[in-house]
Amino acid sequence: DTGVSQNPRHKITKRGQNVTFRCDPISEHNRLYWYRQTLGQGPEFLTYFQNEAQLEKSRLLSDRFSAERPKGSFSTLEIQRTEQGDSAMYLCASSASGGGRYEQYFGPGTRLTVT
Amino acid sequence: GENVEQHPSTLSVQEGDSAVIKCTYSDSASNYFPWYKQELGKGPQLIIDIRSNVGEKKDQRIAVTLNKTAKHFSLHITETQPEDSAVYFCAASRNYGQNFVFGPGTRLSVLP
Numbered sequence: 001d002t003g004v005s006q007n008p009r010h011k012i013t014k015r016g017q018n019v020t021f022r023c024d025p026i027s028e029h030n031r032l033y034w035y036r037q038t039l040g041q042g043p044e045f046l047t048y049f050q051n052e053a054q055l056e057k058s059r060l061l062s063d064r065f066s067a068e069r070p071k072g073s074f075s076t077l078e079i080q081r082t083e084q085g086d087s088a089m090y091l092c093a094s095s096a097s098g099g100g101r102y103e104q105y106f107g108p109g110t111r112l113t114v115t
Numbered sequence: 116g117e118n119v120e121q122h123p124s125t126l127s128v129q130e131g132d133s134a135v136i137k138c139t140y141s142d143s144a145s146n147y148f149p150w151y152k153q154e155l156g157k158g159p160q161l162i163i164d165i166r167s168n169v170g171e172k173k174d175q176r177i178a179v180t181l182n183k184t185a186k187h188f189s190l191h192i193t194e195t196q197p198e199d200s201a202v203y204f205c206a207a208s209r210n211y212g213q214n215f216v217f218g219p220g221t222r223l224s225v226l227p
Contacts, residue, residue: 004158033214042119042204042217043159056214091158102147102166102208104215106158 002026004107006092012113013082020078021110025094032075033104034067035091036060043091049075050097082114117142119207121218128195129226136221138205139187145207148188149215150179153202162203163190195225 005024013019025032030051035043046065047057051072061067064082069075079086089111093104118141128134140148146167151159165172165179165188172179176195181188192199202222206215 035215040220042121042206042220043215045214045216048214058214103149103161103164105161106151108156108158 004092004094004105006090006107006110008110009108010111010113012115015084015114016081018078018080019082019112020076021090021092021112022074022076023092023094023107024074025092026105029094029096029105030072031095031097031104032069033093033095034075034077035093035106037089037091037109038087046077079112082112084114087112087114117145117207117209117216119205119216119218121205121221123221124219125222125224127224127226130195130197132195134190134192134195134199134223134225136190136203136205136223137187138189138207138218139185140207140216141186142207142209143183143186144209146210147208148179148181149206149208150177150190151204151206151217153204153220159204192223195223197225197227199223200225 007022033048034046037043049069064080067077089109091109093106095104121138149164152162153159176193178191202220204220205218208215
């Protein structure tokens with residue numbers, strides 16, 4: 001049973017560049033979540049998908065952020081015109097739905113540094 | 116919206132002692148409360164969770180208690196070991212397991 005995987009693990013980019021991260025959830029999970037975690041803080045919810053449908057977005061998800069899950073399997077998170085304030089760990093989690101299962105399992109995260 | 120507070124922010128205990136971390140939440144509609152352990156450079160790992168229809172849950176050395184009236188829940192770790200050293204996060208969720216609101220974390224150090 002493979003867990004949630006995220007790529008890349010680290011990304012350094014210059015301010016103004018676009019970046020894209022990928023998340024592969026646990027294979028039988030139909031829900032996928034994106035969170036952002038800054039140093040010394042707990043993760044903050046960004047958005048979540050059930051299958052390919054994006055069901056909820058946080059106010060933290062500005063217009064420069066977009067997430068997709070085109071076939072209900074892997075997901076991508078793109079940040080356009082990066083700013084220094086975007087520097088953070090971006091975490092992906094997945095869960096099953098129904099059957100009384102609510103646990104979210106997290107990947108290792110992608111650490112973004114904007115210089 | 117939901118707000119989760121967590122105390123203490125840091126906790127040091129001697130190996131073999133117990134550790135208790137407390138969280139309070141603001142939204143009385145929250146019904147699912149997981150706890151995560153995060154080691155340096157890794158993603159959060161689920162260690163235990165509790166639902167609003169249960170007052171206490173135990174898994175070996177780890178237990179969680181929930182007081183819905185007071186809107187607080189606590190993590191108890193007994194017989195602590197050096198490998199328990201990590202940052203622990205509590206979280207709360209409405210709608211059983213959709214977007215979580217996390218507390219700010221507690222850094223636990225277990226001293227040998």
